[in-house]
Amino acid sequence: TQLLEQSPQFLSIQEGENLTVYCNSSSVFSSLQWYRQEPGEGPVLLVTVVTGGEVKKLKRLTFQFGDARKDSSLHITAAQPGDTGLYLCAGDKSGNKLVFGAGTILRVKS
């Protein structure tokens, strides 16, 4: 059983569409991170959210941390082919190790 449930598992959309990826848990996290991984590479950090209710924007990407610090979402506006990749959320409980969700594979078609 995944401590962090990500949905959807797979998303295939056309360029220009909007999308949201969800990361849910019954556990409280001190912080939550989102990573993106491209084929043949390791994951790379996109953002860290720390405060309940926090919203962070990174160009066309908007990240939100739930008020209770149990869930998070990633919204992409006007998706582009360069957004294609595996998106992973990761929650920090102990301050040393992160727990990862199963990931969302995003494919943006031109």
Add this chain to the structure above:
Amino acid sequence: DVKVTQSSRYLVKRTGEKVFLECVQDMDHENMFWYRQDPGLGLRLIYFSYDVKMKEKGDIPEGYSVSREKKERFSLILESASTNQTSMYLCASRRAGPTGELFFGEGSRLTVL
């Protein structure tokens, strides 16, 4: 440019062989991690180390051991490889404390025949 380097990108081993996967980081990070990545399961923590010669089991330590003799180097050892250990192995490092970024290597894809 900060870096986590894994020794082998691709390995093919036979059942029962001993396998060493090595990882080196140049950021002077206290914490180092070994994950395995399988489709639909995300990243699962095998072992991590928060200091030289210190280690803690992660979620799936069975069949694996680790070694950290120097701060910059963290090795994953499969004493007797089995087919169910065929996977992508990712090493990562992170400074001590919460909210720090995990820096990953490019991964080592291990196939056990």
